[in-house]
Amino acid sequence: MKTIIAASSNAHKIKEIQAIMSKFRMQVVSRDEAGVPAFEIEEDGETFEENSLKKASEIMKITGQITIADDSGLMVDYLGGAPGVYSARFAGEECDDTKNNNKLLTLLKGLSPKEKTAKFVSVITLMFPDGTAIVARGECKGRIIDTPTGENGFGYDPLFVPDGYDKTFAQLSEDEKNAISHRAKALEKLEILLREREGFNEGNC
Amino acid sequence: MKTIIAASSNAHKIKEIQAIMSKFRMQVVSRDEAGVPAFEIEEDGETFEENSLKKASEIMKITGQITIADDSGLMVDYLGGAPGVYSARFAGEECDDTKNNNKLLTLLKGLSPKEKTAKFVSVITLMFPDGTAIVARGECKGRIIDTPTGENGFGYDPLFVPDGYDKTFAQLSEDEKNAISHRAKALEKLEILLREREGFNEGNC
Numbered sequence: 001m002k003t004i005i006a007a008s009s010n011a012h013k014i015k016e017i018q019a020i021m022s023k024f025r026m027q028v029v030s031r032d033e034a035g036v037p038a039f040e041i042e043e044d045g046e047t048f049e050e051n052s053l054k055k056a057s058e059i060m061k062i063t064g065q066i067t068i069a070d071d072s073g074l075m076v077d078y079l080g081g082a083p084g085v086y087s088a089r090f091a092g093e094e095c096d097d098t099k100n101n102n103k104l105l106t107l108l109k110g111l112s113p114k115e116k117t118a119k120f121v122s123v124i125t126l127m128f129p130d131g132t133a134i135v136a137r138g139e140c141k142g143r144i145i146d147t148p149t150g151e152n153g154f155g156y157d158p159l160f161v162p163d164g165y166d167k168t169f170a171q172l173s174e175d176e177k178n179a180i181s182h183r184a185k186a187l188e189k190l191e192i193l194l195r196e197r198e199g200f201n202e203g204n205c
Numbered sequence: 206m207k208t209i210i211a212a213s214s215n216a217h218k219i220k221e222i223q224a225i226m227s228k229f230r231m232q233v234v235s236r237d238e239a240g241v242p243a244f245e246i247e248e249d250g251e252t253f254e255e256n257s258l259k260k261a262s263e264i265m266k267i268t269g270q271i272t273i274a275d276d277s278g279l280m281v282d283y284l285g286g287a288p289g290v291y292s293a294r295f296a297g298e299e300c301d302d303t304k305n306n307n308k309l310l311t312l313l314k315g316l317s318p319k320e321k322t323a324k325f326v327s328v329i330t331l332m333f334p335d336g337t338a339i340v341a342r343g344e345c346k347g348r349i350i351d352t353p354t355g356e357n358g359f360g361y362d363p364l365f366v367p368d369g370y371d372k373t374f375a376q377l378s379e380d381e382k383n384a385i386s387h388r389a390k391a392l393e394k395l396e397i398l399l400r401e402r403e404g405f406n407e408g409n410c
Contacts, residue, residue, distance in 0.1 A: 046286075047251050079290030079312075081251075082284050090285050107284075107312055 002026045004126070007041070007059040007069035013155040017068060017124075019178050020187040024194075028068065036062050043085065048072060048123035051085060056127035064129050072182060074156045076144060078115055079107060087155065096141060101148055101159055104140035108144055116144040120169075120182040121161065124190050134193045138185025153177060171175045207231045209331075210239045212246070217359040221275060222329075224303045224383050225392045229399075230370040233273065241267050248290065253277065253328035254340060256290060261332035267336050277327035277387060281349060283320055284312060288389050292360065297410035306353055306364055313349055321349040325365065325374075325387040339398045343390025358382060 004021065006014045006028050018028040032038070041058050045051040048071040056069035073087030083090040083104070091099035108116055112165035121140045127133040141163045150170025157169035162180055169177055178184050210228065211233050212217045223233040237243070246263050248257040254275040261274035278292030288295040288309070296304035313321055324346045332338040345366045353363035355375025362374035365383055374382055383389050 079284060080288040080295050082289075084285060084287075084288035086285030 003065065004028050005036070005059055005063050005065050006030050006054040007067050009038075010154075013070050013072075013183070015180060016174075016181070016183050017070065017187065019174065020184055021068075022170060028082040031059055034063055034065070034147060043071065043088075045071075045132045048121055048137070048181060052123040052125040053127075053133065053135065055135060056125040057131075060127045060129065060131075066129065067127045069125045069127070070183060070186070071120055072120065073122055074104075074160065076104070076108070076118040077118070078111060078117075083201070084121075097155055102161065104144065104156065105146065113143060113145075114168060118144050118160065119154060120156075122186040124186040126190060126194070132150075134190060134197065136186045136189035136193060138182045138187070138189060140180060140182040140185065186196055208262055208270065209233050210241070210268050210270050210272045212260040212272050215359075217365070218275050218277075218388070221379075221383060221386070221388050222275065222332065222392065224379065225389055226273075229396060236268075239268055244273075246278065248293075250276075250290060253290060253326055253342070256269065257328040257330040258334055258338065258340065260330075261330040261338060262336075265336075266330045271334065272316050272332045274330045274332070275327055275388060275391070277325065279309075279323055279325055281309070281313070281323040283316060283322075284287045297347060302360055307331065307363060309349065309361065309364065318348060318350075323347060323349050323365065325361075327387040327391040329388070329391040331395060331399070339395060339402065341394035343387045343392070343394060345385060345387040345390065389403070 002025065004026050006017060008014055009031060010088045014028060014030050021028050036059060041055050045054060052069050052071035055071065056067045060067040073082065073084050075081045075084050089095055091103040120137050121139050123135060123137045125133050125135050142161050144159050145161055145168065150158050150168045152172065155168045160169050161167065162169065209229065209231050211222060214236060219233060227232050240263060244287050248262050250259060257276035261272045265272040275306065277310065280286045280289050280290050287369050294300060296308040298364050324344050326344050328340060328342045330338050330340050333394045337403055347366050349364050350366055350373065353410050355373045357379065358375045366372065367374065
């Protein structure tokens with residue numbers, strides 16, 4: 001079992017990452033559990049890639065261990081890709097999921113279902129102690145509905161119906177979501193890239 | 206007088222670039238004038254930098270001459286930076302300035318002036334025949350107003366009032382806009398970087 005430090009302090013994200021990484025005999029430990037002092041990493045990049053790399057890099061420098069970071073968000077076509085990297089703070093610095101969801105609904109009010117296409121994006125970075133990194137991007141396409149529905153997940157999950165489904169991410173079980181989510185797809189790509197990285201799998205997978 | 210090929214086919218942008226570059230004894234020639242066959246460069250980057258580099262690179266490869274490209278757009282804080290790189294096609298592929306402006310006004314309807322802060326961003330790339338490039342970013346902060354005002358400029362200019370002014374970009378004269386615009390600021394930075402680039406100025410500036 002290999003230990004990986006999660007750069008995220010978002011318990012939901014860590015849970016999803018752990019659920020998938022455990023298949024590869026990797027144990028994900030949060031930055032708090034790893035003893036990293038609490039501090040805010042400013043996510044000021046213009047892309048998910050920038051933010052993901054920044055988070056992995058800062059935590060890896062502190063711990064000296066393999067670190068995994070996720071930067072993710074919702075891109076709504078009608079809004080030219082917004083909220084994108086601003087997903088978590090769309091309704092301002094003092095916002096929460098409800099405020100963010102309400103703001104999104106206000107902006108999309110009156111549009112037809114066809115006009116409300118969107119995708120969730122996740123960029124996962126696995127950074128090694130030597131500073132090299134594997135970066136994998138996953139996307140999940142779908143659409144935004146008019147009323148928050150479902151109790152699972154987090155963020156914009158109650159408003160997002162993935163293509164091929166008639167339930168929101170928040171109505172799907174954890175296992176169902178982890179089978180199709182943007183984060184799952186990013187982690188699948190990460191696995192492929194990891195297997196290509198010579199030596200990493202020895203005795204692990 | 207040095208000739209530079211403009212990667213843009215936007216006459217407004219070329220005019221603004223020429224107005225500023227002429228100070229440095231550089232003549233900007235449009236890609237059409239330079240005999241570049243008409244083709245669409247897909248602006249599919251996630252950042253202005255990506256798109257600007259791509260445009261400069263594609264035209265430089267064809268002409269073999271120094272090429273200047275601009276990628277620019279409007280970033281509205283309330284919209285998490287949208288329309289951003291989608292500024293020109295915010296209202297869809299078949300849109301025009303009026304449709305884009307109307308879409309923006311609809312999204313910002315009912316907000317107070319303080320909530321409608323925004324900035325114009327321009328990223329100018331000057332690419333040399335050896336493939337090296339100088340990339341300079343300029344920003345102009347301001348706010349969005351409720352009614353399109355003014356006849357000059359293009360794009361979102363009739364809706365954008367730069368900080369410190371009570372007129373929109375479209376109400377300012379060319380000279381006034383070129384003194385403070387995002388594109389002017391990017392070109393000023395470009396000039397500094399150019400002067401640092403050994404040998405470029407010989408006999409020109």
